[in-house]
Amino acid sequence: MADEVILLDFYCSMFGMRVRIALAEKGIEYEYKEEENLLDNKSSLLLEMNPVHKKIPVLIHNGKPVCESLIIVQYIDEVWKDNNSPILLPSDPYKRAQARFWADFVDKKLYDAGRRIWKEKGEEQEATKKDLIETLKLLEGELGDEPYFGGDNFGFLDVALIAYYSWFHAYETCGNFSIEEHCPKLIAWAKRCMEKESVSKSLADPNKVYDFVLILKKKYGVE
Amino acid sequence: MATSNLKLLGMWACPYVNRAQFALKIKSIEYEFIEENPYNRSDILVTSNPFYKKIPVLIHGDKPICESLIIVQYVDDNWATGPSTLPSDAYDRALARFWAAYISDKWYPSPKLLREAQVEDEKTPLTEKISAGLLLLEEAFVKCSKGKPYFGGDNIGYLDIVLGSSLAWLKVTEIVVGIKLLDQDKIPTLSGWADRFCSDEDVKDVLPETEKLLELHEKIQAFVRDGSK
Numbered sequence: 210m211a212d213e214v215i216l217l218d219f220y221c222s223m224f225g226m227r228v229r230i231a232l233a234e235k236g237i238e239y240e241y242k243e244e245e246n247l248l249d250n251k252s253s254l255l256l257e258m259n260p261v262h263k264k265i266p267v268l269i270h271n272g273k274p275v276c277e278s279l280i281i282v283q284y285i286d287e288v289w290k291d292n293n294s295p296i297l298l299p300s301d302p303y304k305r306a307q308a309r310f311w312a313d314f315v316d317k318k319l320y321d322a323g324r325r326i327w328k329e330k331g332e333e334q335e336a337t338k339k340d341l342i343e344t345l346k347l348l349e350g351e352l353g354d355e356p357y358f359g360g361d362n363f364g365f366l367d368v369a370l371i372a373y374y375s376w377f378h379a380y381e382t383c384g385n386f387s388i389e390e391h392c393p394k395l396i397a398w399a400k401r402c403m404e405k406e407s408v409s410k411s412l413a414d415p416n417k418v419y420d421f422v423l424i425l426k427k428k429y430g431v432e
Numbered sequence: 433m434a435t436s437n438l439k440l441l442g443m444w445a446c447p448y449v450n451r452a453q454f455a456l457k458i459k460s461i462e463y464e465f466i467e468e469n470p471y472n473r474s475d476i477l478v479t480s481n482p483f484y485k486k487i488p489v490l491i492h493g494d495k496p497i498c499e500s501l502i503i504v505q506y507v508d509d510n511w512a513t514g515p516s517t518l519p520s521d522a523y524d525r526a527l528a529r530f531w532a533a534y535i536s537d538k539w540y541p542s543p544k545l546l547r548e549a550q551v552e553d554e555k556t557p558l559t560e561k562i563s564a565g566l567l568l569l570e571e572a573f574v575k576c577s578k579g580k581p582y583f584g585g586d587n588i589g590y591l592d593i594v595l596g597s598s599l600a601w602l603k604v605t606e607i608v609v610g611i612k613l614l615d616q617d618k619i620p621t622l623s624g625w626a627d628r629f630c631s632d633e634d635v636k637d638v639l640p641e642t643e644k645l646l647e648l649h650e651k652i653q654a655f656v657r658d659g660s661k
Contacts, residue, residue, distance in 0.1 A: 261534060261568065275526045277533055284526040302509035306497045313499060314483065347483070 214239035215269040217255050219247045221413050221421040223372035224278035225266040230368050231285045233407035235294040297365045312369035318344040327383040327422050328431050338384045342391045349395045374399045378415035379422045438463040441477050441489040445640050447597040448500040449488040453638040454593045455507040459514045517590045531572050532594040539565040547605040570622040596629045604645045
């Protein structure tokens with residue numbers, strides 16, 4: 210029986226992008242459903258499939274929903290493992306723990322700083338910029354001299370972090386700074402990832418992400 | 433495996449540390465427990481967890497593993513002894529991870545906040561939030577357990593560990609505020625699970641005693657009160 214795979218998503222969501230990348234890495238065919246009006250009017254399908262959080266992305270596999278981007282990526286990696294596609298999570302238990310730790314760190318620190326940077330001004334924003342740069346520098350340190358966080362191969366942590374790359378332009382514009390100036394190795398890594406079709410086709414256009422941030426600013430009354 | 437090769441930096445009353453202890457106990461893994469003073473972090477803690485400087489930290493040889501959920505999964509991945517803590521089916525695993533994240537991120541902080549709330553106005557919304565969460569978890573238990581005694585089925589599993597680690601402090605919260613949160617009438621299935629979990633031999637060795645936690649809570653509250661004078 211052929212698998213039915215549906216992805217409930219939102220174009221600009223970095224969490225959704227992670228799932229798009231994982232599906233592309235595994236060569237899985239799926240139906241993409243955009244939540245057109247995510248901010249103001251969630252679809253009945255989304256509310257039915259994720260009643261607890263009412264958030265995208267949701268992967269619906271043969272009618273059963275899987276929620277939370279990193280949980281979905283692990284699910285995809287585990288279910289579609291025998292089709293000669295790349296394995297995203299390391300097989301070594303310690304490396305696996307490290308990949309999970311850093312992916313969680315990205316969501317705790319980078320997401321939070323990114324959320325604040327377009328809302329804040331002046332000294333508050335300067336402090337947030339500092340946090341954001343420090344976080345990216347720590348990640349750069351973790352990368353070291355390897356081509357990917359997964360070592361020679363693009364892996365789980367690469368998937369987790371590269372999605373944020375589409376938001377860098379918005380962070381830089383709102384905060385009036387250059388990430389490349391502080392973290393050149395990380396940007397080199399990001400550009401390397403973008404050479405992969407699974408990434409370039411899955412990431413949102415940074416200009417469209419910035420346009421979305423402008424909509425958010427208006428909605429939350431931020432000048 | 434030599435005990436000195438495996439260390440757990442923790443504190444007896446910390447539920448996140450208890451999660452790691454449950455995982456190790458279930459697999460009959462020996463380790464050295466190093467009691468940390470939360471008000472005076474040791475060098476080893478700061479070096480092994482420089483990003484958060486928090487317990488628990490599992491140190492396997494010279495490799496530190498941080499964050500309780502990641503430690504539990506690492507123990508499961510690394511040691512094949514005993515049943516796996518995570519379900520064997522990929523969908524059931526995703527479900528277990530989902531509810532573990534919900535419990536940890538959305539529900540877990542509330543009982544502590546309720547216990548420490550000074551003002552009556554703060555207590556009602558927190559009580560409602562905790563109760564609403566428990567009702568959701570009652571439904572989750574029915575789905576995950578499929579008629580068996582634990583979230584993990586016949587044996588204690590990942591989700592049992594994640595939620596079970598909150599039970600000792602939950603009892604303290606109930607005593608401190610005088611409200612039954614894990615109410616047998618309102619949440620019968622989950623209440624039954626909680627009793628079963630707390631009666632398990634492996635769990636009894638790890639889960640802190642309510643009286644000792646209550647004493648600790650009162651000491652901390654007195655310390656905070658004295659500090660704010």
